[in-house]
Amino acid sequence: MRGKRTGTGAALAVGALAAAGLAFAPTAVAVTPQTATITADCGSFGGGEATLTATQDGTAATITVTSSAITAPIALAQDSITSTLTLVKASGGTTAFTGTKNPAMAAGxxxxxxxxDGTVASGDSLEAYGGSLQMTVLGFTITCTATGAQSPGPFVFD
Known part of the structure; x- marks a missing residue:
């Protein structure tokens, strides 16, 4: 009887450790690369290098666009820019990422x-070149387009 209890206790301990290991295991990176750079032309609003940072959780994906070359023309409140980033699929068509999330920004x-936020399928390969970023700020729409392929390459979703 004593051997059964020890065996059962050891099995429970191993099971608990395995579950804890899974709970603390790092999450898998589903999209590669996670960051890419482009050179964007925003017409009279400027242009230059921008960084795109992608994440994925199943079919849900997000992309954040940051650029020190493109600056806020005036002070802008948090979550006051309506944005749509359209990326081109290697298989044809486009995928849109939309939202109204942005930090508060001072002029300059x-x-x-x-x-x-956007929706992706496993195997999607998305590229900024040929797509656009539209930002609506205080009723004005600013359209930025990539002037060449993103580096190091398109986002490929798992």
């Missing part, structure tokens, strides 16, 4: 929008 601050 670097522009950051996102995380913008």
């Amino acid at each position: 601050d670097s522009v950051t929008v996102g995380p913008l």
